[in-house]
Amino acid sequence: MIAILGTGKMGEALLSGLLRAGFKAGEVMVTARRAERAEALRERYGVEVVSNAEAAKTAQTLILAVKPQDMATLLAEIAPYVPADRLVISAAAGITTAFVESRLGEAVPVVRVMSNTPVLVDEAMSVISAGAHAGEEHLRLTEDLLSPVGKVLRIPESQQDAATALSGSGPAYFFYLVEAMVDAGILLGMPRAAALEMVTQAIVGAAIMLRDSGEHPVILREAVTSPGGTTISAIAELERHKVRAAFLAAIEAARDRGRELAGG
Ligand SMILES: NC(=O)C1=CN([C@@H]2O[C@H](COP(=O)(O)OP(=O)(O)OC[C@H]3O[C@@H](n4cnc5c(N)ncnc54)[C@H](O)[C@@H]3O)[C@@H](O)[C@H]2O)C=CC1
Numbered sequence: 001m002i003a004i005l006g007t008g009k010m011g012e013a014l015l016s017g018l019l020r021a022g023f024k025a026g027e028v029m030v031t032a033r034r035a036e037r038a039e040a041l042r043e044r045y046g047v048e049v050v051s052n053a054e055a056a057k058t059a060q061t062l063i064l065a066v067k068p069q070d071m072a073t074l075l076a077e078i079a080p081y082v083p084a085d086r087l088v089i090s091a092a093a094g095i096t097t098a099f100v101e102s103r104l105g106e107a108v109p110v111v112r113v114m115s116n117t118p119v120l121v122d123e124a125m126s127v128i129s130a131g132a133h134a135g136e137e138h139l140r141l142t143e144d145l146l147s148p149v150g151k152v153l154r155i156p157e158s159q160q161d162a163a164t165a166l167s168g169s170g171p172a173y174f175f176y177l178v179e180a181m182v183d184a185g186i187l188l189g190m191p192r193a194a195a196l197e198m199v200t201q202a203i204v205g206a207a208i209m210l211r212d213s214g215e216h217p218v219i220l221r222e223a224v225t226s227p228g229g230t231t232i233s234a235i236a237e238l239e240r241h242k243v244r245a246a247f248l249a250a251i252e253a254a255r256d257r258g259r260e261l262a263g264g
C-alpha cells in the first residue's frame with residue numbers, strides 16, 4: 001500500500017501517475033486537509049481518503065507532498081506511527097532528509113524527491129537522493145514508482161536545491177516564456193488563439209528536436225539563425241535586455257529560496 005500525504009497539485013499529479021502506471025485504486029490511499037478536497041479525490045480516483053495517522057499506520061510507502069512550511073506539523077502527526085521498516089519519500093522543496101529523519105525518531109529510510117508537474121503527461125523529471133538510512137533497495141523502489149511517469153535521475157542531496165530551481169520550477173519558466181511570446185504575437189496583430197497555437201507547436205517541436213536529435217542546443221539555435229536574417233535581430237534584443245543574465249539570477253534565486261524553506 002502506498003499513501004500520499006497532502007494531496008494538493010503535486011500530490012494529485014503523482015496519484016494520477018501511479019494509477020496510470022497500473023496501480024489499483026485500492027493500493028493507494030491519500031490524505032487531505034479539507035473535507036471537500038477529500039470528497040473530490042474519492043470521486044475522481046476511487047481512492048480511500050484517510051487520516052494522516054491511518055495512512056502512516058497502514059502504508060508501506062509514504063509520499064509526503066505537503067508544502068515545506070507544513071512539513072514539521074505533518075511529521076509530528078505521523079512520527080508515532082512510522083516504524084523503521086517503512087519507506088518515506090519526501091517531495092517537498094528545500095526539506096532535507098535529515099529534517100525528516102530527525103522528526104521521525106526511528107532509523108526510517110527517507111528518500112528525497114524533486115519531481116515536476118509534467119508527471120501529469122508521463123514526462124516528469126524526478127531527481128532522487130537517499131537519506132542516512134536509505135539504501136539501494138529504497139532508491140530502486142522510488143525509481144519503480146516514478147519511472148512510469150517520466151525520467152528519474154539519482155543526484156547527491158547537496159544538489160537537490162539546484163535541481164528544484166532547474167527542473168522542479170522549470171515548467172513555470174517555460175509557461176512564462178510562452179505567455180511572453182503570445183503577447184508578442186498580439187503586439188504584432190495576431191489573433192490570440194493563432195498566436196498560442198504557433199508558439200506551442202514551435203516550442204513542442206523544438207523540445208522534441210532537442211531531446212531526440214542528441215544535438216547541442218547551440219547547434220540547433222545556430223541552424224535557425226541565418227546570417228543577416230530575422231532570428232539574429234531578435235537574439236540581439238534578447239542580449240541587449242540581458243535575458244541570459246536574468247535566467248542565471250532567477251534560477252539562483254530559486255535555489256536560494258529552496259535553502260531558506262528548510263529553515264522556516
Ligand atoms: N507544484 C509543483 O510544481 C511542485 C511542487 N513540489 C512540492 O510539492 C509540495 C506540494 O506543492 P503543491 O502541490 O504545489 O501545493 P498544494 O498547496 O497544492 O498542496 C499541498 C496540499 O497539502 C495539504 N496539506 C497541508 N497540510 C496537511 C496535513 N497536515 N495533512 C494533510 N494534508 C495537508 C494542503 O491542504 C494541500 O492540499 C511542496 O512541498 C512543493 O515543494 C515539488 C515539485 C513541483
Ligand SMILES: O=C(O)[C@@H]1CCC=N1
Nearest residue numbers: 093164165168169170
Ligand atoms: O514553487 C515551489 O516552491 C515548488 C517547488 C518546485 C516547483 N514548485
